[in-house]
Amino acid sequence: xxxxxxxxxxxxxxxxxxxxxxxxxxxxxxxxxxxxxxxxxxxxxxxxxxxxxxxxxxxxxxxxxxxxxxxxxxxxxxxxxxxxxxxxxxxxxxxxxxxxxxxxxxxxxxxxxxxxxxxxxxxxxxxxxxxxxxxxxxxxxxxxxxxxxxxxxxxxxxxxxxxxxxxxxxxxxxxxxxxxxxxxxxxxxxxxxxxxxxxxxxxxxxxxxxxxxxxxxxxxxxxxxxxxxxxxxxxxxxxxxxxxxxxxxxxxxxxxxxxxxxxxxxxxxxxxxxxxxxxxxxxxxxxxxxxxxxxxxxxxxxxxxxxxxxxxxxxxxxxxxxxxxxxxxxxxxxxxxxxxxxxxxxxxxxxxxxxxxxxxxxxxxxxxxxxxxxxxxxxxxxxxxxxxxxxxxxxxxxxxxxxxxxxxxxxxxxxxxxxx
Amino acid sequence: xxxxxxxxxxxxxxxxxxxxxxxxxxxxxxxxxxxxxxxxxxxxxxxxxxxxxxxxxxxxxxxxxxxxxxxxxxxxxxxxxxxxxxxxxxxxxxxxxxxxxxxxxxxxxxxxxxxxxxxxxxxxxxxxxxxxxxxxxxxxxxxxxxxxxxxxxxxxxxxxxxxxxxxxxxxxxxxxxxxxxxxxxxxxxxxxxxxxxxxxxxxxxxxxxxxxxxxxxxxxxxxxxxx
Numbered sequence: 001x002x003x004x005x006x007x008x009x010x011x012x013x014x015x016x017x018x019x020x021x022x023x024x025x026x027x028x029x030x031x032x033x034x035x036x037x038x039x040x041x042x043x044x045x046x047x048x049x050x051x052x053x054x055x056x057x058x059x060x061x062x063x064x065x066x067x068x069x070x071x072x073x074x075x076x077x078x079x080x081x082x083x084x085x086x087x088x089x090x091x092x093x094x095x096x097x098x099x100x101x102x103x104x105x106x107x108x109x110x111x112x113x114x115x116x117x118x119x120x121x122x123x124x125x126x127x128x129x130x131x132x133x134x135x136x137x138x139x140x141x142x143x144x145x146x147x148x149x150x151x152x153x154x155x156x157x158x159x160x161x162x163x164x165x166x167x168x169x170x171x172x173x174x175x176x177x178x179x180x181x182x183x184x185x186x187x188x189x190x191x192x193x194x195x196x197x198x199x200x201x202x203x204x205x206x207x208x209x210x211x212x213x214x215x216x217x218x219x220x221x222x223x224x225x226x227x228x229x230x231x232x233x234x235x236x237x238x239x240x241x242x243x244x245x246x247x248x249x250x251x252x253x254x255x256x257x258x259x260x261x262x263x264x265x266x267x268x269x270x271x272x273x274x275x276x277x278x279x280x281x282x283x284x285x286x287x288x289x290x291x292x293x294x295x296x297x298x299x300x301x302x303x304x305x306x307x308x309x310x311x312x313x314x315x316x317x318x319x320x321x322x323x324x325x326x327x328x329x330x331x332x333x334x335x336x337x338x339x340x341x342x343x344x345x346x347x348x349x350x351x352x353x354x355x356x357x358x359x360x361x362x363x364x365x366x367x368x369x370x371x372x373x374x375x376x377x378x379x380x381x382x383x384x385x386x387x388x389x390x391x392x393x394x395x396x397x398x399x400x401x402x403x404x405x406x407x408x409x410x411x412x413x414x415x416x417x418x419x420x
Numbered sequence: 421x422x423x424x425x426x427x428x429x430x431x432x433x434x435x436x437x438x439x440x441x442x443x444x445x446x447x448x449x450x451x452x453x454x455x456x457x458x459x460x461x462x463x464x465x466x467x468x469x470x471x472x473x474x475x476x477x478x479x480x481x482x483x484x485x486x487x488x489x490x491x492x493x494x495x496x497x498x499x500x501x502x503x504x505x506x507x508x509x510x511x512x513x514x515x516x517x518x519x520x521x522x523x524x525x526x527x528x529x530x531x532x533x534x535x536x537x538x539x540x541x542x543x544x545x546x547x548x549x550x551x552x553x554x555x556x557x558x559x560x561x562x563x564x565x566x567x568x569x570x571x572x573x574x575x576x577x578x579x580x581x582x583x584x585x586x587x588x589x590x591x592x593x594x595x596x597x598x599x600x601x602x603x604x605x606x607x608x609x610x611x612x613x614x615x616x617x618x619x620x621x622x623x624x625x626x627x628x629x630x631x632x633x634x635x636x637x638x639x640x641x642x643x644x645x646x647x
Contacts, residue, residue, distance in 0.1 A: 177546035187442040
């Protein structure tokens with residue numbers, strides 16, 4: 001097998017022309033010094049994508065690197081509060097936590113000063129390292145703040161505090177226009193993506209799938225619907241159970257799997273999980289799973305054995321679990337909200353619904369029309385192939401670099417062979 | 421290679437990619453949509469008509485521009501959506517004329533409506549603009565016959581740049597292929613006419629590439645072997 005960190009590996013899944021396009025687009029950027037900064041090497045979607053993005057950029061001849069800043073417990077408590085506040089939770093952050101946040105950023109800026117001062121492009125991911133910019137007034141390159149969080153309705157006092165740092169950047173990136181806040185610089189829009197070679201998405205053989213049936217006592221002969229999500233009211237797991245119950249009257253063998261990550265540090269999540277277990281208690285065809293954060297292959301297998309995947313969220317960020325399911329040829333019945341709308345094209349790659357009743361009707365429809373279910377699944381995968389693989393995100397990062405280097409020009413014509 | 425072919429500059433195949441930027445302008449109802457349309461950068465109008473070809477949008481939507489899609493899906497105004505969808509951007513020599521047509525159609529609908537409907541807060545129309553990066557490929561066609569051979573392997577970015585974007589750059593709103601073929605003293609007018617008949621508004625870029633490939637193939641088959 002080729003090295004999974006090189007672009008040639010992606011020719012089979014994304015297409016040779018897509019890879020050739022990337023190589024031509026990147027050719028003038030050979031030697032460009034580009035630094036990504038975040039606050040964790042392991043865990044979370046940002047680290048996951050950087051593990052792939054950085055080697056792929058290097059494969060294109062870009063001098064890409066990835067630095068991680070670290071802090072004490074109070075720093076992480078503070079940035080966790082930032083995260084919640086950007087998503088709209090009213091949080092009260094003690095002054096001492098903000099001082100710790102600023103001190104950690106100052107210290108990190110000192111440690112990385114030489115690298116950052118001379119970099120052509122610096123991409124700062126999320127709020128954790130956002131304040132570093134204040135300590136590098138002699139920076140030479142362009143700095144961009146990449147916000148992976150839905151900032152459409154932030155808790156204003158915290159957003160105002162962060163905005164004072166973010167305003168110094170040359171540009172920012174949000175996943176969707178609806179997630180962005182007003183800022184005094186260009187706001188680029190780059191949706192996230194999935195890596196087809198990650199354990200979450202890689203092709204699995206029959207043995208892996210059989211193991212999952214066996215492990216969780218699922219009947220391979222009976223239809224399966226699945227929702228993968230945290231136990232969170234916004235994901236509406238109780239609505240999913242209701243939709244299942246409404247369908248079960250017409251399709252008695254139907255099975256429902258709810259699979260979610262750990263909720264032990266989240267009192268609200270624990271409460272929702274208990275409600276889900278109570279609602280599911282008497283039905284042997286409902287399987288409620290609480291899986292560890294690294295159960296990627298298990299989730300992958302569950303998505304593959306499902307007939308239909310649900311993401312019946314009431315509010316959603318981008319919804320990468322939708323992308324992952326679609327990549328596995330599954331039509332998705334999703335809530336009509338957030339990034340789900342961008343992926344679930346009603347009647348083509350799945351259905352958008354607003355109620356458990358709507359979801360139930362679509363489940364019945366698809367299970368009674370297997371040819372349509374398969375056709376939608378096929379279209380779903382092709383839609384992801386064209387729009388939501390990491391190669392598309394890489395292309396947009398390259399395009400962004402040109403945008404940053406050329407300012408506000410609408411049309412950027414590259415005539416030379418090298419830019420740097 | 422004939423004399424006209426020797427004199428004409430070769431066709432350099434270029435490629436392009438777009439990146440979207442937020443404008444910060446949002447509309448939650450028709451009045452707001454109209455107000456923003458009056459002032460929005462023409463770049464944004466272009467993006468909402470043509471940008472869908474190069475980004476996440478299903479190949480076969482019911483409506484063919486972002487305004488019509490939003491009015492149908494978020495305001496549930498199917499009548500207006502149909503009226504917006506039928507607007508042919510190629511029928512307007514400038515984006516400002518296209519803007520006027522959009523505003524007229526929306527105002528007509530507003531005249532007929534007592535209470536314009538509102539979208540959900542998280543489903544507003546987001547005005548987006550774009551930057552386009554154009555870069556060289558290694559492909560060059562010295563003659564139309566060579567272009568015919570290259571056509572099937574052109575990237576979708578190249579098709580967008582030459583067949584869609586070209587209309588903004590060339591006189592008479594010609595795409596780059598027709599524009600280049602016009603340099604051959606009328607020799608390829610028949611081929612130009614055939615390209616002219618391809619409607620770019622209802623197809624994906626892959627379909628457009630296939631249609632262009634077919635047009636070139638049929639033309640040169642008539643003229644003799646492609647090779």
